[in-house]
Amino acid sequence: MAVPTMTPRERFLAAARRRPVDRTPIWLMRQAGRWLPEYRALREGRAFMDMVRDPALAAELTCQPIRRFDFDAAVIFSDILVPASAMGVGVRFEEGRGPILEPVSRDRVAIERLEPFDPEESTGFLAEAIRRVRAELGPDRAIVGFCGAPFTVASYIVEGGSTRAFTHTKELLARDPALFAELLTRVVEASIPYLAMQVEAGADVLQIFDSWAGFLDHATYAAHVLPHLSRLVCVAKAIGVPVILYANHAAHLTDLLVSAGPDVLSLDASADVASAVGRWRSSLAFQGNLDHEALLGEPEAAAAAARATLERFKDANGHIFNLGSGCVPATRIDCVQAVVDVVRASPSRP
Ligand code: CP3
Numbered sequence: 223m224a225v226p227t228m229t230p231r232e233r234f235l236a237a238a239r240r241r242p243v244d245r246t247p248i249w250l251m252r253q254a255g256r257w258l259p260e261y262r263a264l265r266e267g268r269a270f271m272d273m274v275r276d277p278a279l280a281a282e283l284t285c286q287p288i289r290r291f292d293f294d295a296a297v298i299f300s301d302i303l304v305p306a307s308a309m310g311v312g313v314r315f316e317e318g319r320g321p322i323l324e325p326v327s328r329d330r331v332a333i334e335r336l337e338p339f340d341p342e343e344s345t346g347f348l349a350e351a352i353r354r355v356r357a358e359l360g361p362d363r364a365i366v367g368f369c370g371a372p373f374t375v376a377s378y379i380v381e382g383g384s385t386r387a388f389t390h391t392k393e394l395l396a397r398d399p400a401l402f403a404e405l406l407t408r409v410v411e412a413s414i415p416y417l418a419m420q421v422e423a424g425a426d427v428l429q430i431f432d433s434w435a436g437f438l439d440h441a442t443y444a445a446h447v448l449p450h451l452s453r454l455v456c457v458a459k460a461i462g463v464p465v466i467l468y469a470n471h472a473a474h475l476t477d478l479l480v481s482a483g484p485d486v487l488s489l490d491a492s493a494d495v496a497s498a499v500g501r502w503r504s505s506l507a508f509q510g511n512l513d514h515e516a517l518l519g520e521p522e523a524a525a526a527a528a529r530a531t532l533e534r535f536k537d538a539n540g541h542i543f544n545l546g547s548g549c550v551p552a553t554r555i556d557c558v559q560a561v562v563d564v565v566r567a568s569p570s571r572p
Pocket of ligand 1: 256548
């Protein structure tokens with residue numbers, strides 16, 4: 223195996239900026255979570271949002287996967303629904319049900335009640351967690367800060383939780399497009415100082431999660447979501463760090479996501495990597511896109527899938543190895559180790 227000549231942070235930022243790397247950098251979405259026994263030990267008897275709001279605990283959970291796998295980047299243990307909570311929506315997580323947001327906001331009165339917030343005052347725990355992670359991991363590790371994308375966060379606020387149908391979100395958009403736009407505007411405006419706070423505290427890169435983007439068709443996304451997303455990406459880049467845009471089940475939206483202007487586009491497992499790389503390799507770097515199910519079987523199969531992923535992105539001008547979506551509770555530790563070993567042995571990229 224080649225001797226590393228870059229620190230993890232240098233390697234990660236170089237890939238994001240489409241510069242040469244000594245090997246492909248790697249981290250995994252949802253790398254902190256229930257698939258790790260050391261996470262489950264701390265989770266026992268605690269509410270998820272209480273862990274997020276405890277800087278010492280959030281920092282510890284952020285560092286757990288780094289200690290075990292030496293990933294190039296640490297993603298801060300938090301959630302995309304933290305800003306919704308700071309805007310005045312009650313957010314809690316129930317076992318087996320996922321997030322529950324109350325009250326739901328579907329009319330003008332409720333949406334105009336969603337307030338911008340002072341990030342240090344309302345979410346200072348996150349800044350403190352980032353500072354603690356930096357102190358523990360030192361200057362050589364990349365730290366990923368994040369927020370949800372306007373459509374994904376708005377859908378949680380409107381639906382009151384996870385959904386597969388998006389009935390109320392669709393209904394709001396059809397009934398009152400201006401009010402839908404007002405909601406997305408409020409989410410974006412609240413997210414901007416929140417992201418700036420994370421960079422100020424030590425985040426090296428920002429990822430914007432549009433987990434539910436794929437639910438919308440191309441025309442609807444272009445008309446009603448893209449302007450808000452583009453503004454968020456543009457302002458996030460102006461903070462001075464690379465911006466990664468992640469969207470799930472969104473192969474039909476790739477041209478729109480590229481046009482939002484991120485430094486890195488995170489492709490899900492269903493993406494047509496060859497055509498995306500072929501078309502946009504000179505505009506941006508890529509992240510992804512190993513199927514998270516490759517981590518549920520045997521380590522040899524996981525390693526083979528990781529090699530195939532590296533091969534798919536070989537013509538990319540900048541590749542950050544990641545999953546297409548995120549780790550799940552059944553993710554196998556031996557599979558992750560096998561993948562990390564493959565990526566750690568990957569060749570340098572001029
Ligand atoms: O990636 C990381 O390790 C960093 C922390 C992180 C979490 N959530 C912790 C978490 C990040 C970046 C997120 C993002 C997030 N949160 C997304 C976008 C990414 C994606 O998966 O599409 C979404 C949609 C959410 C909202 C959310 N949070 C849901 C729907 C759920 C419940 C379902 C589930 O996976 O458990 C969560 C809970 C959550 N967020 C957990 C963790 C570690 C599990 C909490 C537990 O221990 O019960």
